[in-house]
Amino acid sequence: xxxxxxxxxxxxxxxxxxxLKVSDLHAxxxxxxxxxxxxxxxxRGEVCAILGPNGAGKTTTLRALCGMVRGRGxxxxxxxxxxxxxxxxxxxxxxxHVPEGRGTFNDLTVEExxxxxxxxxxxxxxxxxxxxxxxxxxxxxxxxxxxxxRQRSRQAAGSLSGGEQQMLAIxxxxxxxxxxxxxxxPSLGLAPLVTRELxxxxxxxxxxxxxTVVVVEQNAQLALDVAHQAHVxxxxxxxxxxxxxxxxEDGQVAEVYLGVSVSSRKAG
Amino acid sequence: xxxxxxxxxxxxxxxxxxxxxxxLALALVLxxxxxxxxxxxxxxxxxxxxxxxxxxxxxxxxxxxxxxxxLAVSFAGGMLIERIVIRPVQGAxxxxxxxxxxxxxxxxxxxxxxxxxxTVKDFPQQFPDGGIDLAGVRVDxxxxxxxxxxxxxxxxxxLLFQHISAGLVMRAVxxxxxxxxxxxxxxxxxxMLGWGLAATVGAVSGxxxxxxxFLEPNMMGGVLIYAFAAATxxxxxxxxxxxxxxxxxxxxxxxxxxxxxxxxxxxxxxxPLVIILAVLLARPQGLFGRAAxxxx
Amino acid sequence: MSTxxxxxxxxxxxxxxxxxxxxxxxxxxxxxxxxxxxFQVFQLTMVLLYAVALAGLNLLVGFGGQIxxxxxxxxxxxxxxxAVMLDRYDIGHLATLPVAAAGCxxxxxxxxxxxxxxxxxxxxxxxxxxxxxxPPLLKRLEPVTGGSMGLTVDKLQPPAWSGLAEDQWxxxxxLAVTAVALLLARNLLRSRVGRxxxxxxxxxxxxEVMGVRLALHKTLAFxxxxxxxxxxxxxxxxxxGFVSPDSFSFVLSITLLAGLVVGGLASLYGPLxxxxxxxxxxxxxxxxxxxxxxxxxxxxxxxxxxxxxxxLAGLPGRVRAAVADRLPRTTAxxxxxxxxxxxxxxxxxxRAASEPSATVTPADPAVVDAEPVGxxxxxxxx
Numbered sequence: 001x002x003x004x005x006x007x008x009x010x011x012x013x014x015x016x017x018x019x020l021k022v023s024d025l026h027a028x029x030x031x032x033x034x035x036x037x038x039x040x041x042x043x044r045g046e047v048c049a050i051l052g053p054n055g056a057g058k059t060t061t062l063r064a065l066c067g068m069v070r071g072r073g074x075x076x077x078x079x080x081x082x083x084x085x086x087x088x089x090x091x092x093x094x095x096x097h098v099p100e101g102r103g104t105f106n107d108l109t110v111e112e113x114x115x116x117x118x119x120x121x122x123x124x125x126x127x128x129x130x131x132x133x134x135x136x137x138x139x140x141x142x143x144x145x146x147x148x149x150r151q152r153s154r155q156a157a158g159s160l161s162g163g164e165q166q167m168l169a170i171x172x173x174x175x176x177x178x179x180x181x182x183x184x185x186p187s188l189g190l191a192p193l194v195t196r197e198l199x200x201x202x203x204x205x206x207x208x209x210x211x212t213v214v215v216v217e218q219n220a221q222l223a224l225d226v227a228h229q230a231h232v233x234x235x236x237x238x239x240x241x242x243x244x245x246x247x248x249e250d251g252q253v254a255e256v257y258l259g260v261s262v263s264s265r266k267a268g
Numbered sequence: 269x270x271x272x273x274x275x276x277x278x279x280x281x282x283x284x285x286x287x288x289x290x291x292l293a294l295a296l297v298l299x300x301x302x303x304x305x306x307x308x309x310x311x312x313x314x315x316x317x318x319x320x321x322x323x324x325x326x327x328x329x330x331x332x333x334x335x336x337x338x339l340a341v342s343f344a345g346g347m348l349i350e351r352i353v354i355r356p357v358q359g360a361x362x363x364x365x366x367x368x369x370x371x372x373x374x375x376x377x378x379x380x381x382x383x384x385x386x387t388v389k390d391f392p393q394q395f396p397d398g399g400i401d402l403a404g405v406r407v408d409x410x411x412x413x414x415x416x417x418x419x420x421x422x423x424x425x426x427l428l429f430q431h432i433s434a435g436l437v438m439r440a441v442x443x444x445x446x447x448x449x450x451x452x453x454x455x456x457x458x459x460m461l462g463w464g465l466a467a468t469v470g471a472v473s474g475x476x477x478x479x480x481x482f483l484e485p486n487m488m489g490g491v492l493i494y495a496f497a498a499a500t501x502x503x504x505x506x507x508x509x510x511x512x513x514x515x516x517x518x519x520x521x522x523x524x525x526x527x528x529x530x531x532x533x534x535x536x537x538x539x540p541l542v543i544i545l546a547v548l549l550a551r552p553q554g555l556f557g558r559a560a561x562x563x564x
Numbered sequence: 565m566s567t568x569x570x571x572x573x574x575x576x577x578x579x580x581x582x583x584x585x586x587x588x589x590x591x592x593x594x595x596x597x598x599x600x601x602x603f604q605v606f607q608l609t610m611v612l613l614y615a616v617a618l619a620g621l622n623l624l625v626g627f628g629g630q631i632x633x634x635x636x637x638x639x640x641x642x643x644x645x646x647a648v649m650l651d652r653y654d655i656g657h658l659a660t661l662p663v664a665a666a667g668c669x670x671x672x673x674x675x676x677x678x679x680x681x682x683x684x685x686x687x688x689x690x691x692x693x694x695x696x697x698x699p700p701l702l703k704r705l706e707p708v709t710g711g712s713m714g715l716t717v718d719k720l721q722p723p724a725w726s727g728l729a730e731d732q733w734x735x736x737x738x739l740a741v742t743a744v745a746l747l748l749a750r751n752l753l754r755s756r757v758g759r760x761x762x763x764x765x766x767x768x769x770x771x772e773v774m775g776v777r778l779a780l781h782k783t784l785a786f787x788x789x790x791x792x793x794x795x796x797x798x799x800x801x802x803x804x805g806f807v808s809p810d811s812f813s814f815v816l817s818i819t820l821l822a823g824l825v826v827g828g829l830a831s832l833y834g835p836l837x838x839x840x841x842x843x844x845x846x847x848x849x850x851x852x853x854x855x856x857x858x859x860x861x862x863x864x865x866x867x868x869x870x871x872x873x874x875x876l877a878g879l880p881g882r883v884r885a886a887v888a889d890r891l892p893r894t895t896a897x898x899x900x901x902x903x904x905x906x907x908x909x910x911x912x913x914x915r916a917a918s919e920p921s922a923t924v925t926p927a928d929p930a931v932v933d934a935e936p937v938g939x940x941x942x943x944x945x946x
Contacts, residue, residue: 066450068446068449068450086449087446087449087450088449088450088452088453088454088455091449091450091451091452092452096450097450099446099447099450103444103446103447103450104444104447105439105440105443105444105447105448106443106444107439107442107443108436108439108440108443112436112439112440115433115436116436116437116440116448116451116453117451119433119437119440119451119452119453120451120452172451173450176451176452306685306688306689308633308688308692353866356870357869357870360869361629362631362685363625363629363631363829364869366631366685366688367631367821367825367865367869368865368866368869370633370818370821370822370865371822371825371861371862371863371864371865371866371869372862372866373818373862374818374822374858374861374862374865375858375859375861375862375863375865375866376862377858377862378855378856378857378858378859378861378862379855379858379859379862380855381853381854381855381858382853382855382856382859385854386854386855485855489696489814490696493692493693493696496689496692496693497693500686500689532704534700534703534704535697535700535701535704537696537697537700538697538700538701540693541690541693541694541696541697544686544689544690544693545678545690545693548678548681548682548686548689548690549678549681552681552682552686
């Protein structure tokens with residue numbers, strides 16, 4: 001898997017193309033309207049990349065999906081409306097968000113971080129032998145994806161390197177056994193090699209667990225390698241949508257990054 | 269009595285009052301860790317809890333039954349206060365939050381006066397009179413009892429935070445509330461629990477100190493200053509620091525009072541002021557706290 | 565902030581109206597002692613002197629954004645300076661005022677230096693501890709202060725030429741000092757110092773980047789503020805003629821803060837309203853019970869922070885704004901995150917600005933992406 005692939009040509013042959021359906025999504029902070037009506041869908045089991053320049057609203061999109069930011073319009077996951085829910089409610093519906101800047105619990109050990117991820121299944125009065133065994137199995141599963149975390153399981157999360165913290169954040173999200181995984185700029189501040197490794201793991205998780213993933217990235221190259229579908233966001237609107245491979249070939253991505261307006265070629 | 273014995277005697281007494289400061293400091297630290305707030309009303313909450321205990325005992329309940337009831341009432345009261353008074357200003361500028369806890373201080377203090385009047389009440393001493401003699405140093409049962417109770421409280425808190433999943437969840441919230449919400453934790457409930465827990469720990473300090481200070485609405489005002497000094501010294505983030513700081517402040521207070529003539533008994537309240545100032549200027553994060561990025 | 569902008573507005577009709585208001589207020593202020601009974605005049609005098617202390621506290625808390633829970637101590641320092649001077653030396657009352665003012669200015673300067681290194685909360689701790697420490701210290705310094713018995717000194721006496729009664733004369737003297745003090749406070753805020761303070765309060769790091777000399781202005785704010793409290797204390801001695809350590813317990817400090825909050829933080833006439841509060845709430849509710857003033861104060865402080873962080877002084881403005889906002893609000897409300905919604909409605913621009921965004925310029929659109937408004941301000945812990 002080390003050679004750079006040219007986007008994933010195979011579709012995830014999903015029977016549910018509208019597993020995540022975003023319609024006319026508006027969101028912002030206070031007076032600042034960031035998202036100006038987004039429409040897109042993600043099929044079950046697919047990886048969807050959202051690309052775009054700084055300030056286009058990528059992070060806001062993810063935050064609206066997980067309830068960190070209020071939005072208007074509609075976002076349904078498997079038919080259930082997500083908008084208007086708090087982050088904790090969204091988590092209970094299977095949405096796991098790995099925030100920008102990772103959001104690990106730095107005072108807690110690596111293993112405690114992961115256990116917190118399983119909180120919904122084990123937390124406060126929902127314990128028991130079966131539950132504990134399931135969590136132990138999940139821990140093993142995460143450690144298999146991220147062997148480095150196993151080595152550091154007793155260390156405080158704050159003592160990890162940036163890449164390890166990102167792994168931990170993703171691991172914690174996976175402990176939730178999410179049906180939708182949201183990754184916000186996983187490559188931020190990491191060395192290229194580490195980033196590549198991370199994305200390979202994301203691809204492996206997606207393939208093995210069939211977890212639906214929405215990833216927001218500035219590093220378009222990497223994200224398109226892993227994604228099935230991709231959307232380019234500019235100034236709060238989608239300006240380009242399509243299969244990842246096609247967008248990669250298209251060269252318009254570069255155009256967007258150069259700041260050339262392509263809003264006239266709005267994708268349908 | 270030799271000079272050494274005399275000195276050890278003072279240290280022992282200092283540890284006794286230090287244990288009380290430690291438990292109130294623990295309450296302050298708990299709330300600070302969970303919410304980033306320094307609760308100026310913490311002493312008053314402990315005071316009103318003590319009144320509850322006094323009322324129960326005065327109405328004929330045995331002290332050892334009244335105590336758990338008081339702690340339960342304090343827990344519920346702390347949760348209620350978080351929900352009603354603190355949550356509306358959570359995330360507001362620091363000034364607003366501080367002023368709200370000061371308002372709570374004034375209100376709770378006055379309510380205690382309204383209900384129980386400002387006359388001093390005698391709070392029954394639970395520990396037997398007398399004590400033991402350790403190489404000439406007399407250790408009262410009450411001193412031992414106070415230290416023992418605080419040690420038990422510490423132990424229980426340690427168990428809760430290190431070995432019980434609810435404690436893990438609470439630590440996660442204290443560390444990073446935004447991420448805790450993303451992990452599906454109902455942060456607002458955990459914050460309520462945190463305030464309840466702090467009120468309970470604070471209540472212990474009130475009940476412990478009441479037989480010594482006599483019960484009246486302003487009983488905890490002085491103790492609060494010592495607890496602030498203890499928490500500052502230990503670092504506002506560290507429960508262990510609160511206890512160590514409490515004991516240190518207690519001993520420092522007693523020794524200064526006994527050996528520094530200029531200070532004497534009446535100016536002992538200057539000791540916490542000096543400790544607070546010295547710690548904040550020399551090592552703002554305290555002995556056990558993490559170095560926070562301080563503005564300015 | 566809107567109150568300041570409104571007050572500082574240079575609109576001509578506004579100026580005219582302001583001038584008329586001032587004239588009317590002056591007429592009422594001068595006429596009052598001839599209309600009210602001596603006891604009521606005494607109460608008004610107390611309101612005026614409290615207003616001086618509150619104006620000082622307002623400089624620090626309302627405009628400087630620093631929290632002092634120990635301003636009663638500066639008040640006490642001013643009061644004792646005057647009392648000790650009157651007790652020991654054969655001098656006129658007026659001579660004590662500059663000494664009390666200068667002494668407290670220096671004391672505040674001394675406090676302002678360590679205060680620089682303390683984040684708001686810790687400053688509150690230190691000042692509170694100081695306020696608690698002061699009464700026993702005053703008792704200890706018995707040879708000078710008279711110990712717990714306190715000092716009894718001559719009250720301010722009207723000169724024969726005035727033909728005024730004692731209460732009337734005291735009222736006019738205090739009125740004059742208060743007027744000067746309030747004007748001084750206003751001018752301070754209009755000056756470079758005031759603008760710098762506001763900038764520091766609203767966004768410390770940005771102000772620093774802009775070249776505001778942070779350390780200097782924060783220390784000076786403390787000194788000015790202490791000076792006002794000291795002047796108020798000095799007036800207190802003139803009017804009451806008696807000082808004792810128990811008059812200046814830390815309850816006084818908390819009462820001052822309470823009065824300021826209820827009257828209106830960062831408002832120019834908030835201190836006057838707050839002072840009326842400090843004076844009349846206890847005297848009215850004391851009839852009900854000894855505890856009633858505390859209950860009322862405590863509830864009011866919390867209530868004001870919940871519903872009207874701008875205090876009484878800001879109320880008219882808020883009502884106007886609320887009515888004007890009524891229609892656009894329905895859509896704006898949707899965009900607010902749950903946290904902001906439950907938080908009190910303080911000036912949103914200052915809250916946004918206080919978020920750690922020192923590394924990006926506000927013009928950068930990425931800021932919008934990076935910082936959700938209303939996220940718990942806990943970043944320093946991570």
